[in-house]
Amino acid sequence: MVVNAKFRELDILDWKVQISFTTENALTRASRNLKINSEVGLYFDGKNTEVDLFFQNRANMERDLNIFLREFEGILENDIWRIKRNKIERLDYIKVIENILDIQTIVMTSIWIDDGVFHAEFIFNRSLTREISGIILDKLVKIEGAKLEYIGPNNGFFGILEEINKRCELSIIQLEILPPKKELKMPENPMGDHWIRILKKPYSTDFIKGVYVVSGEPTKPEALTEVINNKVYEAKSDNKLLSYFISGMHVKRIPTIAAIQRLDIPDFRLWIVFPSLFRNEILKIAADAREDLPEWHPTLKELYSFKEIV
DSSP states (O other), rough: OOOHHGGGGGGGGGGEEEEEEESSSSSHHHHHHTTTTTEEEEETTTTEEEEEEEOOSSSSHHHHHHHHHHTTTTTETTTTEEEEEEOEEEEEEHHHHHHHHTTTOEEEEEEEEEEEEEEEEEEEHHHGGHHHHHHHTTTTTSSSTTEEEEEEOOOOHHHHHHHHHHHEEEEEEEEEOOGGGGGSTTTOOOSSEEEEEOOOEEEEEEEEEEEEEEEEEOOOOOEEEETTTTEEEEEEEHHHHHHHHHHHHHHTTTSSEEEEEEEEHHHEEEEEEGGGGGGHHHHHHHHHHHHOOOGGOEEEEEEEEGGGGG
C-alpha cells in the first residue's frame, strides 16, 4: 500500500503557500478560550460563506462550552460535536482565499483553526508564483491580522498529508467505480483515457472544480483551461458519484481533506481523505451511494488510517 506512488502525479503541484488570519469574533474566542482546534469545512454559496468545525465529545463539559454550543446550535452525533457558522459575510480574509482559488490549478489542501487563528494552505505549480505573489503583495499585506506564513517548495502531496495528519488523524477510503459508459466519453469526459483529478476545494453549491494531471492528449482540449503545456488543466465537474459524496459529507459537516479520482480505462477509482473520527459516517455515505446510484457500481476497496502507511 504505497499512497505516495498512487498520487505521485500530483507532485507536479510542487510549491505551497500558507497564510493565517487573526480576527476577533465569537468563534475565534471559543477556539482560544475553550481549546477548540479543528480542521475546517469551508463552503461558498453565492455571496455567503459557511464554516464548519468539529471536536470530539468531552467527558466534562464546562459551563462556557455549553453556552457556546447552544449559541452556535452545536449538534452532537456519534460522540462528535459539529458546529456550523452560516451566512457569514465575505470578510477580507475570506475574499483573499477566494482570490487565491480563482487562480487556475491552485488547490486548497487544508484550512484549520488553532488557538483562535485561522490557517489556510494551498499547493500549486511553481510557474504560478507570480500570480500568487500579486495577491499577497496587493491584498493580503493590507489586511489587519493577516500573515504570510510560508511560500516555497513543498514535500510532495504525500508530505502535505503527513503534515496535516500530525494535527488531525486522517483516514483514506478508496472506491472502485464502474460508471455508466457515457461518463467515459465526450462530452462528459473531455480529458481522455488516462488522468488523475484532485478537487480544488472549498466546495460550492453549484459546481465542483477539479485540477487534472493528464497522460496523453485530452479528447477536447478546447473545453479545458490549460496551465502547464499538455500536462495540467482545470475544468468543472458534474460527476454524480463524487457530488453525492461531497454533498453527504457537507450535510454531516465532515471536512474533506482531499477528493481524488483516477481514470486509467477501464479502471476508475475514487479516494476521499478525511478526519478519522468520521470513519463510520463515511462508510454510511458509501453504502447509501451504492443503493442510490447503482448504475455507478461503487465497490469498497480500501479503508485505512494514514498512520498505518507512514
